[in-house]
Amino acid sequence: MDKSKIIVTGARSNNLKNIDVEIPHKSLTVVTGLSGSGKSSLAFDTIYAEGQRRYIETFSAYARNFLGNLERPDVDRITGLSPVISIEQKTTNRNPRSTVGTVTEVYDYLRLLFARAGEAYSYLSGQKMVKFTEEQIINLIINDYEGQKIYVLAPLVRNRKGHYKELFESIRRKGYINVRVDGELREVKPGMKLDRYRNHDIEVVIEKLVVNEKYRHRLTESVALAMKQGEGIMMILSMPEETIPGRPEPGVLRHYSKRLMCPETGISYRDPAPHNFSFNSPQGFCPKCKGLGYISAVDEDKVLPDRTLSVRKGAIAPLGPFKNTLIFRQITALLNKYDYTLDTPIADMTNDVVDELLNGSDDRIKVQITGINSEADAVFMEYEGVVKYVRSLQQQTDLSAAEQKWADQFAVTSWHRWIFRTSMTGPVTWSRV
């Protein structure tokens, strides 16, 4: 057997007429001919198909079950075939999440690079984020607060609503005496609770002490405890009465963390992982567009193209002129509430009413429904608004192409940039020098 060539004997796929072809190994071979002369039948349906089939034959029968049986190409014999890789043009990937970066896998490496070798900067203060060990934190505290009286705090609640009755109870049981609630130091009392409808910050006071090298042991324990209670974050508050020049201002909080943290504002992130940089991961993508980079919204000017018209004459473009349908009944009721009628031009209405017309209202309005297959002649119902009506149509998946196009014409697609976001804090920009 000649090992320097691929020899195809008796190929008959599609229109091929029992042909014999030789292809020298390690050569650049061009197959040419008119469209439809059988080039693809030879290259893809014969040589590639056979190569692929032989490869799949090497799998176990069980695995082949899942791959589907590849048909044997109509050819007598192919010898000297090496493993085949086909690089076709046809794109099967029509997913908007697939980009040049993901296809080439360069993106995966870039994500890794940013996660492992990147430096984080705070999105609030623009400062470089830092990360300490407990040992370093203790040294920093001793250095900065030498001789000062400080509170060691562990944050428990950050800007969340609730009365936190149970939390205070458990703090009390653990033996802590003081907490700092919304910046104010308070004693923990049995049955203590907060305004449940407001956002609160709660820190527990782990320790009150004067910073001194000889209390290092005590400080070490407090820091360890604070880190445990605060899940990696702790704060130091110096006593307000003393001011020492060159030292941190009294009464000002300083944050320390074992995690990445902005020293000024105290926002802290988990260690960046590659998925934080992926626009396909909930850990990384912009929550609004879900990493697609564009959002679709309803354009009010397209819904109300001519404001001199009245509703009856078809001012609301998606609905057209008055018809005897539920949404028009709702609009009638809504307009009546404000002493307008269907014949009032949009331009004569107050902005509030137009807004309600478009975006709906939570109030229930009394809608006349006589004649719409019902025995009652009026019901109280909420009006959802034209915008929501168009949107809900737009998002229905079983629309025909024409209906889809109709709904889309009232929409604007606006691009917006990806912002990355970690699961615990707001949007974050990771950057790199």
Added chain:
Amino acid sequence: MDIQDLYDWTCNVEPRLSERQRTIANEILKEIRTRLKFMLEVGLDYLSLNRPAESLSGGEEQRIRLATQIGSKLVNVLYILDEPSIGLHQRDNVRLIESLKELRDGGNTVLVVEHDRDMMLSADWVIDLGPRAGRKGGEVVFQGTVPELLSTDTLTAGYLNGKLDTYEGVLSERREGNGKSIVLRGCRGNNLKGIDVEFPLGKLICVTGVSGSGKSTLVNETLQPILSQRFYRSLKEPLAYDSIEGVEFIDKIVDVDQSPIGRSPRSNPATYTGVFSDIRQLFVELPESKIRAYKPGRFSFNVSGGRCEACGGNGYKTIEMNFLPDVMVPCEVCRGKRYNRETLEVRYKGKSIADVLDMTINMAVEFFENVPTILNKIKVLQDVGLGYLKLGQPSTTISGGESQRVKLATELAKRDTGHTLYILDEPTTGLHFEDIRVLMGVLNRLVEKGNTVIVIEHNLDVIKQADWIIDIGPEGGRGGGMLVAQGTPEQVAASGKGYTSRFLAEELSRN
């Protein structure tokens, strides 16, 4: 950031890193650099990483995959490529051939299905199939080395050594046009640098330039949306421009792009061109149908009545494999024929409706030669070089270039107004010299009738036949977006500006 910039950045970033970062980043950067380098080598420097894959042309996507493959450094592999030169300017084509040779020199066999002259001439071995398409093809006309090929008298060899050419008549005769023109001023979309462009009407206009130079931005993203808004109240917004003049001289615009004709397996060339309705009507009028009182719906595979109900007229069944991709198997009831037995019993000239769908267009042209309504519509499909497609071929298996020609054929079957503007994006995709000759014949006929045709093209066989050339460039990406040259092919070739003029001058001197 385009890939060129990113590559430069990865090369320059290292000295700015700390010792720790450098240790971590070293391997990653090396990997990124090799990947990017291969992309640069295949001429993709103007892409950016966040460019959605769906917006890439078939050629670009193929080259991305090629870049990944060259990077894998395997040996003894047989690579099969399907027309990698599509969408490439001659300059980029040279780079592509270099990277294929590199793949070969790495110990691999490279098999390319290709029509490009330079690619053929660089090959070590050529296999020429033919002599014609479809039933008249499928034979090996020639196999051997390039010098051997040139000494034969096959169609391909004829075009290669200049005995045959893709034009009819005298090349240097350029049409005068009708003296009117559309003028676009201050185009600034994407990389366009505020250019003013004149499109003389009644001519075959060719817009040229290297990949990424801004050709598509000018024509598909600026001119076409402006006109579509004007004529069809289209909603697509054109990119930034200052003003447009001369719109009144045309009354219709037809955009023939490479987007798929349908993504459903139920769409096919017959349904797209509308010829399927005529074929169904023909079947309805057969005596056998009349006896059975069959209506046109009986012969549709989309409504119940005549279709195979086991597969719903799909011809195959999709079996869900849970965690694996779905598998399609031919329907066991109709054996892939899509219709039920009763419907298939109605035959015209011995063929059932399923047999007709299974015919190639070439076969159908012979089969329907006595049915003028049907013949007219399928004849144009044959005219644009699609004779080898099956009437019932699902549009999911039709390439971009083929889709474009199906659309072109559909438009050609309609009556033109004589003031129509046709826009075509790379119509020669996948065409052999002989097919190009046929296609150019069709386009020339349109222009003869007073219409204007704007073609975005890299193929010199087309460029040299244009009446007017607009060359955008000189480079791709940021280095492009300027009007390099415009005029007749002779004027552009003589201007000596840009890459196109150089290749065009060579091409013209060959004739």
